[in-house]
Amino acid sequence: MKLKKSPLIAGLAFAVLSNTALASQATDSQEDFSDAYQNYLTAVAANENVQQAAKQAFTLGKHVYGMGANNTANLAINYAKAMTGSSEETNKQRYALYELAYTILAKNHGDTSLQTIDALLGKANNTESAHKATTYLEQIISIASTQNTPKFVADMQFEAAYLLSHKFASEKYHKAKNYLEKADKYYQTNLPEDSVERIKSDFLVASYAQGNKKYNQAIERLTRVVNAFDNNLNYDHNAELTAHSILIGLYEKQGKSEKATKHCLAIAKMVPWKENQEQTPLYRVDPKYPHNKVQFRRDGSVEMEFEVNTAGFVKxxxxxxxxxxIAFEKVAKEAVKQWRYAPKFKNGKPTNALTKVRLDFRIQ
Incomplete structure (x- = not known):
């Protein structure tokens, strides 16, 4: 005798099959995400195709973990950090990812939790509003202040100073300067002179001093950077190279060309010259456009050859x-004779070298 399946049994059989299929799909999704995340880690290690890998990991991960999970927030932050470019549209996309991450983390841990700091900093970096950026940064510093770790507070104050001074200087100059002074005071009192924090702070303080034409203060700070590498660090670094380069300009602005020479020579030793390498000026003065040429809207150009001597002067x-x-020739020569170069080195010693430059005069 053949038994008929009841509708209930048939329904149960269908449900079992459906659940099995869903479980299989979930397993496949998890495996796809695991592969994507491993690809992301590999891309980060190789520093290749990081943005694409981070996007794939985020896209798959949010379906695996759900839109309210900490992992999803962290994947969003990874993707935002991996995004390249600085267009308005790219900044909006980054901001949206950080906003998503912040919403998740604030809900799961509270809006004053340490877990929200990365997302808040990301929002501050990618908003076009100086007011919003300041609000986020104040929230970050407030959170740091609850941790009873003074260096952490100083680090967040420096982050705030750096961001505001580079992105919203005209609107938040005094706020940024205030944050910098607080962070710098802690660093100078508690950290060694060759610490990364002190070197970064010296650069930013020097930048403020230079902007206010307080050249001696800027020179003092940048000299600290140079000395930190010379006395405590047995390698050359781009920060030291940059400090030497800025010091050349500061001394030249003060009319102290001989003091600038030390730094021209230091750069020449740090950056070995290759055969036929074109010399580029470390300090330059732009030529004044001849008045009569401006009046009649005349363009011009001047190509010159000159000698860079062993001290980096133009001769x-x-x-x-x-x-x-000839008016263009006159102002071009007057400008170029004030330029400074790193002299070429041969057999470990500075040597005279010929170089060329072309100056174009164009009225826009």
């Missing part, structure tokens, strides 16, 4: 060719 300028008249 023996010769005009190779020019267009527009």
């Amino acid at each position: 023996n300028i010769n005009v190779l060719k020019s267009q527009g008249g």
Whole structure:
């Protein structure tokens, strides 16, 4: 005798099959995400295709973990950090990812939790509103202040100072300066002179001093950077190279060319010259546009050859060719003779070298 399946049994059989299929799909999704996340880690290690890998991991991960999970928030932050470019649209996309991460983490841990700091900093970096950026940064510093870790507070104050001074300087100059002074005071009192924090702080303090034409204060801070590498760190670093370069300009602005020479020579030793390498000025003065040429809207150009001596000074300028008249030649030579270079080195010693430059004069 053949038994008929009841509708209930048939329904149960269908439900079992459906649940099995869903479980299989879930397993496949988890495996796909695991592969994508491993690809992301590999891309980060190789520093190749990081943005694409981070996007794939985030896209798959939010379906595996759900939109309210900490993992989803962390994947969003990873993707935001991996995004390249600085267009308005890219900044909006980054901001949206950080906003998503913050919403999740604030709900799961509270809006004053340490877990929200990365997302808040990301929002501050990618908003176009100075007011919003300041609000986020104040929230970050407030959270740091609850941790009873003074260095953490100083680090967050420096982050705030750096961001505001680079992105919203005209609107938040005094706020940024206030944050910097607090962070710098802690660093100078508690950290060694060769610490990364002190070197970064010296650069930013020097930048503020230079902007206010307090050249001696800027020189003092940048000299600290140079000395930190010379006395405590047995390697050359881009920060030291940058400090030497800025010091050249500061001394030249004060009319102290001989003091600038030390830094021209230091750069020359740090950056070995290759055969036929074109020399580029470390300090330059732009030529003044001849008044009569401006009046009649005349363009011109001047190509010159000159000698860079063993101290990096420009000597023996010769005009190779020019267009527009002798007035352009005169102002071009007056400007170039004030330029400073790193001299070329040969067999470990500075040597004279010929170089060329072309200056174009164009009225826009």
